Amino acid sequence: MTRPLLFTPLQLRDVTFANRITVSPMCQYSAVDGFANNWHLVHLGGLAKGGFAAVMTEAAAVQDHGRITHGDIGLWSDAHADALRPAIDFIKANGALAGIQLAHAGRKASMQRPWRGNGPITEADNALGDHVWPVKAPSALPVAEGWLVPEEITQSEIAALIDDFAAAARRADALGCDFIEIHSGHGYLLQTFLSPLSNKRTDGYGGDRKGRSRALLETAEAVRAAWPQGKPLFVRISSVDGAEGGWEIADSIDLAKDLKALGVDVMDCSSGGNMGASKVSAGVPLPPGFQLPYAQAIREGAGIATQGVGLIVDGPQAEAALQSGQCDLVAIGRQALFDPFWPRHQAYDMGVNAYDDWPEQYGWWLQRREKSIQAMKKG
């Protein structure tokens, strides 16, 4: 039987992904003052045990005011990196690659944790200790009515932001991370520069697509210079705003060409989020694999590797996406929360192996149990 593409390796620069499955970045809203803790160790460590080729952390803020919520992790100091070390070490010691998503939330910073409302912070959140801080964006436009009105970020603050992305990349390298991702999607700071709906600047960081892309391109260039040549760099974008007059797929293809020229290896193709809290919705109905056509258009249009994400729920679906050339990697989000052993379970169901590459603490027993089940079946 031919081995499914899903369970074949992918080489990116000097780094080998053992299979095509990564953990999509997922905020846990469980950090205190930006410091990761045992929750992150167990959560991310469990996913490493589950057979993902690569485990990416949630969005790690490159500045304290760049956190989405008070519960986000940060990477703006060495002490914050130290707090992540146990999780990164565990991931790597258990056969997976470790990645960190670097982010700044822009005008969506300082908001409520999802289970406290997922909107702007209220008096009730203040009483719980989550206080508002001033937010920055390319233009002084709120996400929607009732949200914080951001201050327009200055050019010297943009320069500082880019330096902080690069500093965080150096920290990720010192931590031993194998790959990193710049978050430029979901209505956070770098995406608000891209979209004409949120960027009304008249200086060199606004205007046409080139001007609106400048903040991200300068960030990618600085991060690439700070990040070892042998290690891959991903960029997550919202491939489309999903709103009239917004960022379109043709813009994403042109952007991906520019990013590729700067040494970006993978475009992680998400969508939406610029006009509200939702991370996954581009304002369109959401069938399984709803964002995969974006990954395909960018892969074909820009000649760059893509990561597909969004309602990928089973192995055959993921395999079809890879086989049809929609993407090179699949990122699994909520399905990984439902089943942290998703890759191993899919491998089992697709006949790839019965436990031989499981952690021996589990695999040794399950292999023997399997033998006795098969013997009983034979009768």
Ligand SMILES: Cc1cc2nc3c(=O)[nH]c(=O)nc-3n(C[C@H](O)[C@H](O)[C@H](O)COP(=O)(O)O)c2cc1C
């Ligand atoms: C709990 C949760 C937290 C998330 N946090 C992030 C994040 O930190 N960065 C990011 O780019 N996307 C984030 N997302 C979006 C996911 O990475 C993913 O793109 C989205 O959930 C769609 O994939 P899925 O259908 O496999 O869940 C989050 C999603 C969830 C459910």
